[in-house]
Amino acid sequence: MLEKLKEIALRYEDLQAQLADPGVYGDAVRLRNVTRELKELEPVVAAYHAWKTAKASREDAEKLLHDPDLRELAQEEFTAAKAECERLERELTLLLLPGDPNDHRNVILEIRSGVGGEESALFAGTLLRMYTMYAQSKGWRCETVNLSETELGGVKECSVLIEGEGAFSRLKFESGVHRVQRVPETESGGRIHTSAATVAVLPEAEEVDVEIDPKDLQIDTYRSSGAGGQHVNKTESAIRITHLPTGLVVECQDERSQYKNKDKAMKVLRSRLYERELARREEAEAASRRSQVGSGDRSERIRTYNFPQGRVTDHRIGLTLYKIDSILNGGLDELIDALVTADQAEKLRQGGGEV
Template identity: 80%
Template sequence: MEEKLKALALRYEDLEAQLADPAVYTDAEKLKRVNQELKELAPVAQAAQAWQRVTQARAEAEALLHDPDFRELAQEEWEQAKAEQERLQEQIRLLLLPKDPNDGRGVIMEIRGGVGGEEGALFAASLLRMYTMYAQSRGWKMETVSMNATELGGVKECSVLVEGEGVYSRLKFESGVHRVQRVPETESGGRIHTSAATVAVLPEAEEVECEIDPKDLQIDTYRASGAGGQHVNKTESAIRITHLPTGLVVECQDERSQYKNKDKAMRVLRSRLYEMEQARQAAATAAQRKSQVGSGDRSERIRTYNFPQGRVTDHRIGLTLYKIDAIMDGDLDELIDALVTADQAEKLRSGAEDASE
């Protein structure tokens, strides 16, 4: 670990030196990369510096243990330094875990009503509201790409763009089947129904990472439907893009501008193609372990929301929280923090197993 920390410290110093060079400010792309890497390395560099300081303090306290005049005070300082050293060592181990290259990206989130008919669509609308409130609490930006709503206010399917700091690192654990148990608004007999909605979280791909040949695209325009006033139905501003080699179809009718709709649709298409390529690469790597917190497959049931009992259970880590109203109002941090911790623990175990082989 010490060798790795030394290498990271040297890299951090090199990046700081680059940032002090006026020439780097003439290259916007390079400046962005340097700042991003500095930001990523800063927590490790700071923890490593703290660990070096406390290691030195422990050594100094240990030297005084043999002096009768200072033994009692030195013993107390030595124990404090030892505990802090162990805490920092664990923190550094977590910071040195391999990073998901997509963690800093924005996402395309797709929510679809599943089994349960209208109740499944109403639950999908509840999930959309939950994620919207969570995004607001984190200071993220959320934009609708497409929305297929029901007459009762449910969501058959929708796509939204979410942008901000650490979006994918938090939302990636939300992919899968979300099950709900509650008395539907449409149920007159008061019986509890079980229905579901699916969530897919796709890391947003950059243009350079997913080049699309224009000849592979079929682009159709049509008049948008739904709410939006007279303009919506008078102009062909809605866009449908079909990627001919894969058959993927993306629609966007949220904006009045045809150009803006096309731009949003292309962002969704790039992200879907990027996800398909990532899935292909993962499947080709036979030794790749499946994470404890799930593969992110949207067919995997990940969570149950039981309204009569006021509880939410995440099946991947066996966590049950009795605060369903707060969670449905976007208070997701306790759930997501537990999933992040479980993911880190699994990576630490995998690393230990690999080291012993």
């Protein structure tokens, strides 16, 4: 591990030197790559330097343990420095775990209502609100790509672009089936119903990731419209793109500009194709990118929101929290932190390390 840390420290110094080169600032792509890599390495280098400082303090204190006049004070310093070294070694072990190459990416969040009719659509709307509030709490930017609503304000399906530092790294564990148990507003008998909605979290793909032949696209335009005829657009600005080789269809009618709708739709299509390719590679390698906390398969039930009991249970890690209101208002950090920890523990187990 020590050799690896030395290599990282040298690489960090090299990247800092590159930033001092005026030529780097003239190349937008290179500048973005250098600053991104610097940001990724910074916590490792900071922890490594802190560990070296703690190690030096421990060694100095250890030498003074043989001095009768300073032994008591030296013992305190030695114990504190030793504990700090051990803490930093655990932190460095986690920091050196292989990262997800998509963690730095923005997110295409897709939510679809499932079994349960109107109640499922209302729950899908609740999930959309939850993720929007969570994104806002993180300072991320949310932009609706497509939204299909029901007459009662539920969500049949939607696509949202979420842009911000760490968006995919935090949200990637949310893919799967979310189940709700509650008494619907439309239920007069007070019976608890169970319904579900599906969430997909896709890393936003860049043009260099997926090459799309324009000949493979069928692009149709139509007039935008909302539930009950609301937001009707008199021009055909809505876009429907069909990727002929795969049959994937993406729609966008959020903007009044046909060009902007096409741009958003292409982002979603590119991300779906990128996710397909990632899934194909995973299957070929017979290894799950998300290991312990689930494959991210949209058919996998991952979480239950039980309103009568006020609880939320994540089935992948067996965690139950009795704070449903807080969670549905965007308070997802406790759940996500637990999922990240479980993922790290599994990677350590597979690598033969310990937390």
